[in-house]
Each structure stands twice: as structure tokens, then as C-alpha cells.
Amino acid sequence: MKVNVAFILTASGYAAALPGMKEPEGHEWQRRASDSRSPCPGLNILANHGYLPRDGRNINKTILSRAATEAYGSPDGFNDKAVDIVLDGHLQTTGTNDSFHLGDLSLPASHNVCEFDGSLSRNDLAFGDAAHFDIGVWYKTGSRLGLYDLNYDHKHVFNSDNGTNPGPTAYVSVETAARAWSAHYAEDMAANKNFSVGVVNGSVGTTAFYLFTMWDDATQSAPKSWVRSFFEEERIPYTWGFPSPGAPKKAEHFLQLVDQVYAIGMGGQ
Numbered sequence: 355m356k357v358n359v360a361f362i363l364t365a366s367g368y369a370a371a372l373p374g375m376k377e378p379e380g381h382e383w384q385r386r387a388s389d390s391r392s393p394c395p396g397l398n399i400l401a402n403h404g405y406l407p408r409d410g411r412n413i414n415k416t417i418l419s420r421a422a423t424e425a426y427g428s429p430d431g432f433n434d435k436a437v438d439i440v441l442d443g444h445l446q447t448t449g450t451n452d453s454f455h456l457g458d459l460s461l462p463a464s465h466n467v468c469e470f471d472g473s474l475s476r477n478d479l480a481f482g483d484a485a486h487f488d489i490g491v492w493y494k495t496g497s498r499l500g501l502y503d504l505n506y507d508h509k510h511v512f513n514s515d516n517g518t519n520p521g522p523t524a525y526v527s528v529e530t531a532a533r534a535w536s537a538h539y540a541e542d543m544a545a546n547k548n549f550s551v552g553v554v555n556g557s558v559g560t561t562a563f564y565l566f567t568m569w570d571d572a573t574q575s576a577p578k579s580w581v582r583s584f585f586e587e588e589r590i591p592y593t594w595g596f597p598s599p600g601a602p603k604k605a606e607h608f609l610q611l612v613d614q615v616y617a618i619g620m621g622g623q
């Protein structure tokens with residue numbers, strides 16, 4: 355049976371947001387075809403909301419740190435090491451030593467330096483376009499995360515702090531994310547003969563990264579509506595209650611998530 359992915363995405367109730375929730379002024383979501391974008395949803399989002407330059411060009415550590423702190427609550431300088439990978443790999447086409455364009459991250463030279471196989475929402479380079487969101491790849495991940503279950507109530511997502519039990523299906527737990535990651539990586543490894551083992555580390559990190567960034571302290575998990583907004587629209591889920599500015603985050607939490615995702619994911623092999 356052929357699955358109509360677009361129908362399922364819409365029918366699962368995602369389109370309606372929480373009443374009264376707006377995007378912060380000056381940081382409304384916008385995307386133009388001429389903008390430079392990357393294989394990284396986290397960076398594309400910052401540019402889509404104007405925390406990074408909207409054209410996605412000439413990004414340095416200072417600009418990025420300020421943007422990620424304001425939008426996501428990331429610790430100061432949290433992304434510096436990732437920027438070093440780009441700059442040390444001389445992937446930048448800006449003509450400078452300290453800045454890059456988002457599009458530089460999807461150049462062929464980026465493969466296995468910064469961009470890698472096993473992405474949750476993009477194809478492997480060997481199978482086509484590794485830079486852009488791919489609904490077929492993502493649908494498999496999203497299904498494993500339970501994002502398209504038809505029976506959960508999005509409106510209950512934010513009631514956890516007033517004692518209402520929202521039900522486990524409104525969230526992506528660390529365990530679910532870890533199992534989705536390991537299933538995806540095992541499947542991809544079997545399908546792609548060029549699959550690089552380095553991806554195991556990279557993809558643990560990216561799973562931990564979306565959890566960390568879309569984390570809801572009250573429920574100790576990531577609301578499904580936030581995860582969908584992050585990947586499917588490359589948009590901060592303000593209309594789903596994501597706070598502005600982002601709730602402050604600690605680097606130790608990220609490292610803890612990496613350990614947990616790895617331990618659960620590898621245990622499940």
C-alpha cells in the first residue's frame with residue numbers, strides 16, 4: 355500500500371497551534387528561496403527566525419553564540435567546537451578565516467567532515483540529496499518517535515505543571531529517541547555500503563542535540579509538537595508554547611543526553 359505521507363502529517367492534528375501563542379516580534383518565521391541554508395535544522399531555524407542573518411551568510415562564533423543563547427537558551431559558546439570543525443576543515447567560502455555561509459556545510463567537501471550519513475531527516479549522499487529535508491527519510495524517524503499517532507491531545511502538552519497528566523504519548527522520551535536512533539542507524543548501515551562508522555558518534559550527538567534544544571524541563575522530555583516543528587518546518591515552536599527567550603540550558607545536560615542515548619541505543623542492538 356502506498357502511504358500518503360502529506361495526508362498523515364496533516365491528519366495527525368499538528369496544524370492547529372495553541373491559542374494566543376505568537377512568534378516574537380522581529381523573529382517571525384520566514385524562508386526565501388535565495389537564502390543560504392544547511393543540512394542542519396538547528397542552524398536553519400536560527401536563520402529562518404532572524405536570530406542569525408536571514409540570508410544565512412557570514413556567520414561567525416560571536417553571531418552564532420548570541421543567536422543560540424537568545425533563541426534556544428544555549429550556554430555561551432556552546433557551538434564553538436562545531437564551528438571549528440567547519441573552519442579547520444576549510445569548508446568556508448567566505449574568504450575569511452572566521453566565518454562561513456550555511457550553504458558551505460552541504461558542499462561535497464563537507465561529507466564526512468561536517469555532513470554525514472545516517473541523518474534522521476536527510477538522505478545519505480550515496481542516495482541523493484544529503485542537504486535538504488527528505489519527507490521519506492523523516493517519516494520513518496517520525497513514526498519511530500510516535501509523532502503521527504492519532505490519539506494524543508496536543509493541547510495537553512503544557513499542562514504538566516498544573517498537575518494534569520498529559521499522557522506519555524504527547525512527548526518524545528530519551529528512551530524513544532535513543533531507540534529510534536539505533537534502529538535508523540542499523541537500517542541505514544545495512545543499506546549503504548559506503549556508510550562511515552564515524553556516523554555512530556555524530557548521530558548520537560544530533561539525537562541528543564534535538565532533545566537538548568527542544569527539551570521541556572517540566573516533563574523531562576521533548577514535546578512531539580516541538581520536535582515536529584523543529585524538523586518538519588525548521589521553525590521554533592512558539593505557537594506550541596516554546597519560550598522566548600529560550601529557557602537557559604546547561605552543557606552538562608547535553609553530555610548526559612549523549613551518554614543516555616548511546617547507552618540505550620547500543621543496548622538495544
Ligand code: HEM
Nearest residue numbers: 393394396433436437468469470473474475476560564567
Ligand atoms: C545551534 C544549535 C544546533 C542545533 C540545535 C543542531 C541540531 C542538529 C540536528 C538535530 C541535526 C541532525 C539532522 C538530521 O539528522 O536529520 C544536525 C545536523 C547537522 N548539523 Fe547541527 N545543530 C546546531 C548547530 C550546528 C553547528 C554550529 C554546526 C556547524 C557549524 C552544525 C552542523 C550540522 C551539520 C553539517 C549537520 C548535518 C549532519 C548530517 O549530515 O546529518 N550544527 N544539527
